[in-house]
Amino acid sequence: MRLPRSLGLRIALLIGAGVAVLWLAAAVVTAGLMSREMNRVFDRELSDTAQRILPFALREQRLRARNSGEVQQGTRDHSTRENQSPNARSRPDPQRNDRSPNDRLWPPPPPENRAVARLDDRPDTVEFIVRNQAGDVLLQTDGSEDIAISDDITPGFLTLSGYRTFTDYSPRAGLSITVAEPLDHRQAVRRNMILLLSLPLLIALPLGLGGIFWAVRRALNPVRQLEHDLALRGPQRLDPLESEHMVSELRPIADGINAVLSRLKAAFDSERSFASNAAHEMRTPVAGAIAQAQRLRAESSDPVAISRALEIEGGLKRLSRLSEKLMQMARAEGAQLRLDGKNDLRMILDILLDDMRRADPAIAAGLDVNRPDRPVMSDLDPDAFAILARNLIENARKHGTGGVEISLSPDGRLTVRNDAPALPPEQLARISDRFARGDGAGDGTGLGLAIAHVIAERSGATLELHSPIPGKASGFQAVFLP
Amino acid sequence: MRILLVEDDQSLGSAVSDQIRADGHSLDWAQTLEEARDLTKISRFDLILLDLMLPDGRGIPFLKDQRTGGSTVPVIILTALDQVSDRIAGLNAGADDYLVKPFDLDELSARIGSVARRYSGNPNPTVDIADLRIDLPAKSVTREGLPVTLTGREWALFEAFLARPGQLLSKAQLEEALYSFDDEIGSNTIEVHVSHLRKKLGRDRIQTERGLGYRLVAQ
Numbered sequence: 064m065r066l067p068r069s070l071g072l073r074i075a076l077l078i079g080a081g082v083a084v085l086w087l088a089a090a091v092v093t094a095g096l097m098s099r100e101m102n103r104v105f106d107r108e109l110s111d112t113a114q115r116i117l118p119f120a121l122r123e124q125r126l127r128a129r130n131s132g133e134v135q136q137g138t139r140d141h142s143t144r145e146n147q148s149p150n151a152r153s154r155p156d157p158q159r160n161d162r163s164p165n166d167r168l169w170p171p172p173p174p175e176n177r178a179v180a181r182l183d184d185r186p187d188t189v190e191f192i193v194r195n196q197a198g199d200v201l202l203q204t205d206g207s208e209d210i211a212i213s214d215d216i217t218p219g220f221l222t223l224s225g226y227r228t229f230t231d232y233s234p235r236a237g238l239s240i241t242v243a244e245p246l247d248h249r250q251a252v253r254r255n256m257i258l259l260l261s262l263p264l265l266i267a268l269p270l271g272l273g274g275i276f277w278a279v280r281r282a283l284n285p286v287r288q289l290e291h292d293l294a295l296r297g298p299q300r301l302d303p304l305e306s307e308h309m310v311s312e313l314r315p316i317a318d319g320i321n322a323v324l325s326r327l328k329a330a331f332d333s334e335r336s337f338a339s340n341a342a343h344e345m346r347t348p349v350a351g352a353i354a355q356a357q358r359l360r361a362e363s364s365d366p367v368a369i370s371r372a373l374e375i376e377g378g379l380k381r382l383s384r385l386s387e388k389l390m391q392m393a394r395a396e397g398a399q400l401r402l403d404g405k406n407d408l409r410m411i412l413d414i415l416l417d418d419m420r421r422a423d424p425a426i427a428a429g430l431d432v433n434r435p436d437r438p439v440m441s442d443l444d445p446d447a448f449a450i451l452a453r454n455l456i457e458n459a460r461k462h463g464t465g466g467v468e469i470s471l472s473p474d475g476r477l478t479v480r481n482d483a484p485a486l487p488p489e490q491l492a493r494i495s496d497r498f499a500r501g502d503g504a505g506d507g508t509g510l511g512l513a514i515a516h517v518i519a520e521r522s523g524a525t526l527e528l529h530s531p532i533p534g535k536a537s538g539f540q541a542v543f544l545p
Numbered sequence: 546m547r548i549l550l551v552e553d554d555q556s557l558g559s560a561v562s563d564q565i566r567a568d569g570h571s572l573d574w575a576q577t578l579e580e581a582r583d584l585t586k587i588s589r590f591d592l593i594l595l596d597l598m599l600p601d602g603r604g605i606p607f608l609k610d611q612r613t614g615g616s617t618v619p620v621i622i623l624t625a626l627d628q629v630s631d632r633i634a635g636l637n638a639g640a641d642d643y644l645v646k647p648f649d650l651d652e653l654s655a656r657i658g659s660v661a662r663r664y665s666g667n668p669n670p671t672v673d674i675a676d677l678r679i680d681l682p683a684k685s686v687t688r689e690g691l692p693v694t695l696t697g698r699e700w701a702l703f704e705a706f707l708a709r710p711g712q713l714l715s716k717a718q719l720e721e722a723l724y725s726f727d728d729e730i731g732s733n734t735i736e737v738h739v740s741h742l743r744k745k746l747g748r749d750r751i752q753t754e755r756g757l758g759y760r761l762v763a764q
Binding site: 344345347348349350351352354355358362379380387410411415418422445446448449 | 554555556557558559560561563564567625627628629630632633645646647648649650651652656
């Protein structure tokens with residue numbers, strides 16, 4: 064059998080099945096023991112009934128005998144009868160003292176006189192037959208005529224043809240009594256008993272299962288809490304789970320997850336520091352070479368040497384730009400782009416624009432910046448946001464005609480627009496592919512928009528490119544929604 | 546100005562040194578943080594150019610130590626760490642400016658000038674003192690509209706006065722400004738140059754405080 068996927072349901076089913084089996088076993092054993100005990104009780108009842116009836120039968124016969132005048136000798140063994148019939152001893156029978164006739168000699172009464180009818184109409188469960196030594200029926204209940212009671216009058220219990228009989232014999236009176244009780248009565252009682260024993264199971268089992276399931280669900284709350292914590296974590300949150308107050312069974316799991324998270328974080332961190340270390344390792348020698356070329360240019364008076372120095376400088380700067388873009392790409396693809404804390408995107412934009420203006424004062428005139436007065440907080444990695452914004456702005460400057468419109472909305476939406484001829488849709492579609500250059504982008508690396516796309520994608524944000532600008536006939540617009 | 550360059554890269558360091566000396570400043574070049582610490586203990590600098598990743602440690606703790614030690618020397622960070630977060634960390638540690646490698650040497654000169662001007666209390670690149678108009682970035686001086694030609698040493702000395710107008714400057718402080726020009730500064734070098742400056746800029750521009758030093762009269 065396949066177990067259900069739910070741990071709670073599984074535990075509830077297993078415990079429930081175990082409880083049900085135990086209960087059933089207990090019920091079967093109890094029913095067996097009770098049924099043995101019941102048989103004993105029923106048998107005792109049967110023998111008691113026989114011994115209670117016997118004195119009455121005896122008395123009845125004496126009366127008849129007296130009436131018929133055929134009085135015979137008395138009992139031969141008083142004590143034996145008294146032993147066999149304790150009821151009679153406790154209730155002294157006046158008839159016993161006047162020397163009773165020998166019961167064995169009593170003739171059987173006429174058949175019409177033998178039946179003992181019940182007083183009411185209820186069906187009797189116990190039938191009896193009183194017989195003399197010869198086996199002649201002296202007295203019998205109505206129902207007993209239909210029963211095939213054995214002719215054997217040996218005292219004791221017998222079970223035959225659906226009846227349990229008990230035969231008692233009074234040697235002194237020469238009378239035997241056979242009491243019969245239908246077995247189906249006992250069976251009905253046994254059935255009832257088993258039913259009564261199982262009835263609680265029918266009610267208790269579903270209730271118990273429900274209870275167990277409820278309890279298990281409650282007990283499994285920490286599992287759901289852990290699941291919830293993990294779901295909240297998202298792809299970029301790598302801070303450790305709180306395992307201090309966790310139940311002991313889940314603690315190893317939480318610790319294991321934390322170990323994985325910290326390894327992941329370490330991997331991200333090392334990748335990140337690799338990107339900046341590599342940048343450092345590349346930038347410094349390139350910076351030295353560019354500075355040397357600039358010094359050569361400044362110190363030389365030879366026009367050929369000056370132009371050579373300029374060319375070297377230009378080439379080194381292109382190399383530097385390309386390596387910077389490659390580092391940005393590596394960083395965007397490898398680093399954690401959402402942080403635990405929040406930063407003001409405005410400040411990052413300000414620093415970036417300040418940097419760009421100082422690096423190239425000509426830019427300042429062309430930038431139209433629109434940003435809110437209140438902080439724009441975001442958990443986006445500030446460096447990633449700066450790289451993205453820088454790439455969008457540089458792209459707009461490089462490929463646009465005229466100025467660049469930059470606006471940051473209070474909810475963090477960054478829009479960069481520039482005027483340019485509208486792009487054909489197919490070119491717009493492939494513009495963010497790596498190393499895809501728009502027309503006339505001579506000195507572009509072809510990586511700017513691709514990097515912006517990677518950052519947007521990896522940080523779960525969206526970057527939309529429009530050309531022409533919606534509502535206009537021309538222009539290019541990039542919208543970043545963090 | 547007396548400038549401390551902390552940079553471990555030979556090629557970049559030598560180019561930057563040449564550029565700064567050509568600008569008329571005096572320069573000490575430390576290639577490790579330890580060297581830089583020793584130099585800041587024995588000399589007073591007007592500006593520090595600080596690389597962030599050095600063979601014996603990071604520049605940021607060095608900068609923080611300087612600031613907590615009470616140093617108010619302007620600091621420009623020269624670094625290959627180009628991220629905005631690095632920049633914020635640098636500025637928060639007390640840097641005055643931040644230059645990401647590779648940079649143009651002319652931009653470096655301009656930033657040095659601008660930081661120095663901010664520290665002298667006048668961020669304006671042109672300074673007017675009585676009939677003098679001084680264009681700091683261009684290192685040109687005009688007197689009543691006529692250009693005045695100053696030699697490299699004279700400009701270096703005058704710039705030292707301009708950095709602290711009205712303040713008394715000792716002979717030793719002025720000698721530090723000329724440090725880059727002469728390995729051996731003669732005993733009367735300062736007197737000679739001050740006398741030349743007075744001739745070119747006006748007798749009353751520079752006052753002598755006997756036995757103490759000189760002062761630029763800003764009115």
